[in-house]
């Protein structure tokens with residue numbers, strides 16, 4: 001894929017595939033300094049990339065605070081705002097575990113069972129498309145070599161499916177909750193925090209060190225769950241698409 005060096009800064013913009021025929025721009029800073037290039041530099045390079053790749057679907061994900069000047073230019077360049085995500089961070093050691101939970105948990109037994117449960121708990125998530133193939137989604141998680149059956153747990157209350165949590169921990173301790181949800185029949189009873197905490201307990205067991213999580217900024221219930229867990233708000237990312 002072609003790389004576009006930014007003139008004086010040493011930064012480069014790469015086009016990276018994110019899905020078939022869908023590409024994202026990746027900004028690389030050479031020495032990990034946090035001196036970001038001027039918006040004018042960015043825009044010049046973005047225009048050049050669009051001229052050469054405008055036939056492809058292009059995605060941009062940018063920090064709302066840091067790239068204020070650039071964000072104002074994106075509609076002019078044909079990008080549309082898809083959504084905003086609020087991201088959080090916490091050292092895993094600082095997170096509460098799920099002692100005292102009212103939920104009984106068990107690891108998934110089959111891909112089909114997990115897919116059915118994922119579909120049931122995801123209803124109402126503004127970021128979930130009910131026409132999406134949940135089974136394909138589960139298979140995709142298994143593409144990660146560190147993913148085990150115990151990374152996906154189903155939660156029951158009175159023998160009824162009440163919740164699901166999926167956790168990912170990389171060998172360097174980077175951790176995330178790939179997905180979590182409460183079944184619609186069990187929502188608004190304060191269970192969200194217990195599902196989140198089950199995720200934290202699994203992370204601890206799996207050697208997690210740093211938890212990074214996030215949700216679309218319109219998911220008010222999930223934002224409340226994050227804040228209740230004591231996670232620190234890291235940044236707000238906007239995703240823009242040019243079709």
Ligand SMILES: CC(C)(COP(=O)(O)OP(=O)(O)OC[C@H]1O[C@@H](n2cnc3c(N)ncnc32)[C@H](O)[C@@H]1OP(=O)(O)O)[C@@H](O)C(=O)NCCC(=O)NCCS
Pocket residue numbers: 121122123124125126179180181182183186187188189190191192193214215216219220221222224225
């Ligand atoms: C987000 C989600 C996990 C929250 O789970 P939940 O168990 O309903 O969470 P809580 O009960 O703790 O909080 C939800 C709401 O109920 C309220 N609530 C909590 N306890 C309550 C109680 N005992 N009685 C009435 N309301 C209550 C909370 O104040 C909160 O209010 P809000 O939605 O107006 O902000 C759930 O809505 C869900 O599964 N959504 C679909 C999947 C999803 O979005 N997953 C996250 C993807 S990142």
